[in-house]
Amino acid sequence: MEMNQKEIRIGFYVCHCGSNIAAMVDCPDVAKYVGTLPNVVLSRDYKYMCSDPGQELIAKDIAEHKLNRIVVASCSPLLHEHTFRGAVEAGGVNPFFFHMVNIREHDSWVHTDRKEATEKAKGLSQAAIARVAKHKKLEQKKVPIHPDVLVVGGGIAGIHAAMTLANAGKKVYLVEREPSIGGHMAKFDKTFPTLDCAACILTPKMSAVGSHPNITLLSYSEVTKMSGYVGNYDVTVKRKPRYINEDLCTGCQDCISHCVFKEPKFADEFNENLSKRRPVYIPFPQATPQVVLIDPEVCLNFKRSVLTDKCKKTCVEACGEKKAIDFTQKETLLDIKVGTIIVSTGFQTFDAKRIPQYGYGKYPGVYTALEIERLVNTSGPTGGHVVLRDGKTEPKSIGIIHCVGSRDKKTNRWCSRVCCMYSMKLAHLLKEHTGAEVYNFYIDMRTPGKGYEEFYDKLLEEGNHFIRGRVGEVTDWAFTKEEEGKLVIRVEDTLAGYVRRIPVDMVVLATGIEPHSDSNDVRRLFNMSCGSEGFFLERHPKLAPVNTFNDGIYIAGCCQGPRDIPDTVAQAGAAAAECMALIDKGHIEQEPNTAFVLADECCGCKSCLPLCPYTAITFDEALGKASINEALCKGCGTCVAACPSGSIVQNLFDDEEIFSEIKGVLAYE
Amino acid sequence: MAELLRTIKYESDRVKGFGREVMSVPGCEQLESCIQCGTCSGVCPLSIYMDSTPRQVMELVRSDFKNEVLHSRTIWLCASCYACTVECPRQIRITDIMYELKQRAIHEGVYPKKFPIPVLAKEFHKMAHNHGRVTENWLATWMFLKTNWLAAIGMWKLGLGLFMRGRFSLKYEGIKRKGELARMMETVDNIDIDKLTDVKPKRKPAH
Amino acid sequence: MVKYSYFPGCSLKGTGRAYEESLLPVMKALDIELEELDDWNCCGATAYMAVDEVKACVMASRNLAIAEKLGHRELMAPCSACYLVLNKTKHYIHESPSVHHVLDEALKVANLSYSGNIPVKHPLDVLVNTIGLDAIKKRVKNPLKGLKVAPYYGCQIVRPYSTFDDQYNPTTMDRLLEAIGCTVVKDFPLKTRCCGGSLTGTLPEPGLLCSYIILKEALKRGADVIATVCPLCQFNLDGYHDKIEAKWESVRIPTVYFTQLMGLAFGMNERELGLHRGFIPMKPLPAAFAQPVAT
Numbered sequence A: 001m002e003m004n005q006k007e008i009r010i011g012f013y014v015c016h017c018g019s020n021i022a023a024m025v026d027c028p029d030v031a032k033y034v035g036t037l038p039n040v041v042l043s044r045d046y047k048y049m050c051s052d053p054g055q056e057l058i059a060k061d062i063a064e065h066k067l068n069r070i071v072v073a074s075c076s077p078l079l080h081e082h083t084f085r086g087a088v089e090a091g092g093v094n095p096f097f098f099h100m101v102n103i104r105e106h107d108s109w110v111h112t113d114r115k116e117a118t119e120k121a122k123g124l125s126q127a128a129i130a131r132v133a134k135h136k137k138l139e140q141k142k143v144p145i146h147p148d149v150l151v152v153g154g155g156i157a158g159i160h161a162a163m164t165l166a167n168a169g170k171k172v173y174l175v176e177r178e179p180s181i182g183g184h185m186a187k188f189d190k191t192f193p194t195l196d197c198a199a200c201i202l203t204p205k206m207s208a209v210g211s212h213p214n215i216t217l218l219s220y221s222e223v224t225k226m227s228g229y230v231g232n233y234d235v236t237v238k239r240k241p242r243y244i245n246e247d248l249c250t251g252c253q254d255c256i257s258h259c260v261f262k263e264p265k266f267a268d269e270f271n272e273n274l275s276k277r278r279p280v281y282i283p284f285p286q287a288t289p290q291v292v293l294i295d296p297e298v299c300l301n302f303k304r305s306v307l308t309d310k311c312k313k314t315c316v317e318a319c320g321e322k323k324a325i326d327f328t329q330k331e332t333l334l335d336i337k338v339g340t341i342i343v344s345t346g347f348q349t350f351d352a353k354r355i356p357q358y359g360y361g362k363y364p365g366v367y368t369a370l371e372i373e374r375l376v377n378t379s380g381p382t383g384g385h386v387v388l389r390d391g392k393t394e395p396k397s398i399g400i401i402h403c404v405g406s407r408d409k410k411t412n413r414w415c416s417r418v419c420c421m422y423s424m425k426l427a428h429l430l431k432e433h434t435g436a437e438v439y440n441f442y443i444d445m446r447t448p449g450k451g452y453e454e455f456y457d458k459l460l461e462e463g464n465h466f467i468r469g470r471v472g473e474v475t476d477w478a479f480t481k482e483e484e485g486k487l488v489i490r491v492e493d494t495l496a497g498y499v500r501r502i503p504v505d506m507v508v509l510a511t512g513i514e515p516h517s518d519s520n521d522v523r524r525l526f527n528m529s530c531g532s533e534g535f536f537l538e539r540h541p542k543l544a545p546v547n548t549f550n551d552g553i554y555i556a557g558c559c560q561g562p563r564d565i566p567d568t569v570a571q572a573g574a575a576a577a578e579c580m581a582l583i584d585k586g587h588i589e590q591e592p593n594t595a596f597v598l599a600d601e602c603c604g605c606k607s608c609l610p611l612c613p614y615t616a617i618t619f620d621e622a623l624g625k626a627s628i629n630e631a632l633c634k635g636c637g638t639c640v641a642a643c644p645s646g647s648i649v650q651n652l653f654d655d656e657e658i659f660s661e662i663k664g665v666l667a668y669e
Numbered sequence B: 001m002a003e004l005l006r007t008i009k010y011e012s013d014r015v016k017g018f019g020r021e022v023m024s025v026p027g028c029e030q031l032e033s034c035i036q037c038g039t040c041s042g043v044c045p046l047s048i049y050m051d052s053t054p055r056q057v058m059e060l061v062r063s064d065f066k067n068e069v070l071h072s073r074t075i076w077l078c079a080s081c082y083a084c085t086v087e088c089p090r091q092i093r094i095t096d097i098m099y100e101l102k103q104r105a106i107h108e109g110v111y112p113k114k115f116p117i118p119v120l121a122k123e124f125h126k127m128a129h130n131h132g133r134v135t136e137n138w139l140a141t142w143m144f145l146k147t148n149w150l151a152a153i154g155m156w157k158l159g160l161g162l163f164m165r166g167r168f169s170l171k172y173e174g175i176k177r178k179g180e181l182a183r184m185m186e187t188v189d190n191i192d193i194d195k196l197t198d199v200k201p202k203r204k205p206a207h
Numbered sequence C: 001m002v003k004y005s006y007f008p009g010c011s012l013k014g015t016g017r018a019y020e021e022s023l024l025p026v027m028k029a030l031d032i033e034l035e036e037l038d039d040w041n042c043c044g045a046t047a048y049m050a051v052d053e054v055k056a057c058v059m060a061s062r063n064l065a066i067a068e069k070l071g072h073r074e075l076m077a078p079c080s081a082c083y084l085v086l087n088k089t090k091h092y093i094h095e096s097p098s099v100h101h102v103l104d105e106a107l108k109v110a111n112l113s114y115s116g117n118i119p120v121k122h123p124l125d126v127l128v129n130t131i132g133l134d135a136i137k138k139r140v141k142n143p144l145k146g147l148k149v150a151p152y153y154g155c156q157i158v159r160p161y162s163t164f165d166d167q168y169n170p171t172t173m174d175r176l177l178e179a180i181g182c183t184v185v186k187d188f189p190l191k192t193r194c195c196g197g198s199l200t201g202t203l204p205e206p207g208l209l210c211s212y213i214i215l216k217e218a219l220k221r222g223a224d225v226i227a228t229v230c231p232l233c234q235f236n237l238d239g240y241h242d243k244i245e246a247k248w249e250s251v252r253i254p255t256v257y258f259t260q261l262m263g264l265a266f267g268m269n270e271r272e273l274g275l276h277r278g279f280i281p282m283k284p285l286p287a288a289f290a291q292p293v294a295t
């Protein structure tokens, strides 16, 4: 390390960040002060250090003043450490002879006293000057990237991402928990605002996924384990038994019609329990893969011990030579290796029972929006005839309640973004199917999107009622004659200024979008973060919306937050592009701020082993020493702090560097 | 032709700071976040007869329309059933705000004349204050005599019924240590609660 | 024998006398002793809150302090308004240090002090959640078979603080009534709707409308009787039938305290339970439980 022996020549720059810093910190004063510190050869303030001229300034100064250490006091390293390291390297100095001081987030933005903020900036800068002198030359390592991609969740987000990647020639594993891909969109009849048929635009994509040579579709499966690091992830997928051999089943569905259950008897989940299915079934006609499955909870063959030998296995007979039915199938585990992962697990709708005042589950006339999606669907439980649960009565008046569970501090605080639009879609479809009077009850109409406001206009022109007011309650007690036998919606018409009671036959609850109840498990599985609501957290809300804090793992669709299909698809494309950017580069550079064990000093106590959140530490029983896998280490420093013998060292954070930084800050009066 | 009333509001019609003052009462801070959704009115069983709906009352307070809101019948119609408070999506304690407004109206003497509710509240207060307990039938009698003695006559049947069933007591109920309670009240009168610094919950600094 | 401190409140000594008359023997039958607070004062009730909230809290805290003198025992408050004011005062004390300060100063004058920790309980809560339905069932001599009851909880035991039951669909009393043999009107939709409170007396029309709606719906759902947990609710639902009839229609249905029904099931005498004090009498009870069975 000859550089270390040479004279230390530090260049210091303090950035105004426009007025972000300069308004609260006297930048020229900071520069003047730092200029007086030992080893500082040059000290400047500048309006925008991150700009091209700012970066060029660093390179120029390095050459002119023979600088060999650089400190920049500006914004968060999260934002521009990379930029400035690049500038330092361009000037011919090792990029790790650089240190950054955050005087924006840590100083100017959070203080209100200019004098004290300036003092703080000086103190922080002095610490950096003391530390950078001790920096060592470090090298970035290159690690190759495995070219295969894992997509978790086969809703429209997962489907679109998988197709984009596969079309670009990448191999994709698509893992879907349900028996078929399609997600929520597969349940819709039409989609707003264009009212194009959901099946017409979705099913071609679904079957393309099913037959694409580059896509391995793992339906009815879940990821149970993930380890490794960006570019090299080891993933275990649990394949739940369908009791059907996927390779042998042709999707002829003869077994279904030959089941001993002559009538479908069991709640059909795909139809939101509005109809019945048999124990052997296919979720819906366009299901992908076109493979049936058997529900062991209700299939008589699985109840042999309990029941008498009722089942003659007529399904097996019907399947005949194909021999696809296999009652002995067991859960299997599949290990795969991928370089990048897209998580697109979508959302669940708010449980309407949590707002008992709206009577869901109590009054049969109250429906969730998803139930209505099925009810208006030609391939739905009633073939598209909108009738109440009695199976015959057509509703003459319908109330659609927006924001159910959303915008409410007691349940979900956020706006679910799609409910105003889908409520109008359902209003239109219900009116079209039944000619009923339709009332929409909204708090605020939110129609930002291409063609969305125009859709609102259309609905108004169609004669739908829009009442601005959050419904207080839905009850079945009548006060006036017209209310007898009806459900009564009590609401303030806030624009007219009257409280109203409106009797209707059908109530539709526009339940909001929320994270899956198991989203926390998924988050942990992939080492991601969640916001306070439980949606997966993007690295930056504006500039890195599909990235997570875990490199190589991306998010798309409603698992990141509520959104409609156009936005979901756009995001899925972006996530696919991010994967390709990594894959096509072929390798990644690894931050050298990793930890390593000084083998001579390690006493073999194993304290560090269970602490590492990335399981990067292994133990060599023969030698009795711990060692750290550089590729897995994320440089969090947990083990460094925990090692009782002080035998773990972390690059960029060794004792000398840390202590001189502390001394530096303490030296400031 | 009926008299025409000006309905436009000028800035001078507002009593600036009134809203803030109400919101500084413990439990009322949340009013700032009202989204005017009308849930409070939608569940209020008494909204049937209100001149301004509870939601409108909230907005009148927030916008400093002190005179309008203190003269509203709504605050006196509120039966304190708390239906609104538990339903409000912004968890605004509407019932407590109604109480606060009633207190202010009584304090400023602006309640509707011969409107029995404030009178009941005041009599109730006096009786509890002077005797330590409340004798409901006397309370009712006083109230009707003070506001509408014709109604008092109309109530004779109820009173007689109560009497026949042993539910109407002729003597005032009271506590033994009246002096003790009176002294406690005096102590409260001597403390200026507004001067106690922590009375107003510290506001979160604006960003 | 378990001991509770007992805060009857003004109503239970006056118009709501029958509540106390039925509560005490029922509790006794279940081995619960109620020790009435010495020289308690008005709880500070709702209307009082409208005049001066802090003073209302002072009045409530005097009672809480007197209760504390009896040791750390739970305080039973059968009237919903008292129950709420006492609980609300506890909340204020926790939330607002300045209110706490004022209360301390006022209590000092009376040589009292209050730490803020006495649990205030409603008898319904104690009966079902502490004593338990099994113990109650054991005491039942004459199950009230065939009596259809609309359970009416009113506002203030579930709102705004619901400590022992669901705010929207409380079921504690439903279960209790079933345990003593009654048929309960399932999911009575108005079980927590306001009875009109003190408005019935002050502004009759809106107040009585509230009561009327409840009475009408109970009748419509086939109830023989409405069971209540609060003296003001009982008064409103029972006392104004003439006026309601004059204004709307006749909706005569008796309203009794849930403790009165318990007493009947326990084999107690109608008169002892104060059932004669209601305006609308309960229909003659079926022979099976009109007379206490000799034990």
Ligand SMILES: Cc1cc2nc3c(=O)[nH]c(=O)nc-3n(C[C@H](O)[C@H](O)[C@H](O)COP(=O)(O)OP(=O)(O)OC[C@H]3O[C@@H](n4cnc5c(N)ncnc54)[C@H](O)[C@@H]3O)c2cc1C
Pocket: A152, A153, A154, A155, A156, A157, A158, A175, A176, A177, A178, A181, A182, A183, A184, A185, A188, A190, A191, A192, A193, A221, A222, A223, A344, A345, A346, A347, A348, A349, A369, A370, A373, A418, A422, A425, A516, A522, A556, A557, A558, A559, A563, A564, A565, A566, A568
């Ligand atoms: C009633 C309603 C109507 C709507 N109508 C419209 C409309 O007309 N137009 C429009 O643009 N938008 C509409 N939307 C919004 C639309 O549904 C979403 O934008 C879209 O479905 C989001 O797609 P996604 O792939 O992110 O999520 P999803 O559709 O939820 O798909 C997620 C998939 O991941 C699977 N999954 C979940 N967890 C796991 C796991 N752990 N492992 C493996 N797989 C998993 C799920 O089974 C599912 O298949 C509507 C929403 C609702 C609620």
Ligand code: SF4
Pocket: B033, B034, B035, B036, B037, B038, B039, B040, B041, B054, B055, B058, B087, B088, B089, B090, B091, B092, B094
């Ligand atoms: S319910 Fe709450 S948020 Fe809605 S209008 Fe009333 S006070 Fe405002």
Ligand code: SF4
Pocket: B040, B043, B044, B045, B046, B047, B054, B077, B078, B079, B080, B081, B082, B083, B084, B085, B094, B095, B098
């Ligand atoms: S507390 Fe008052 S304003 Fe609120 S719902 Fe009840 S009566 Fe209406």
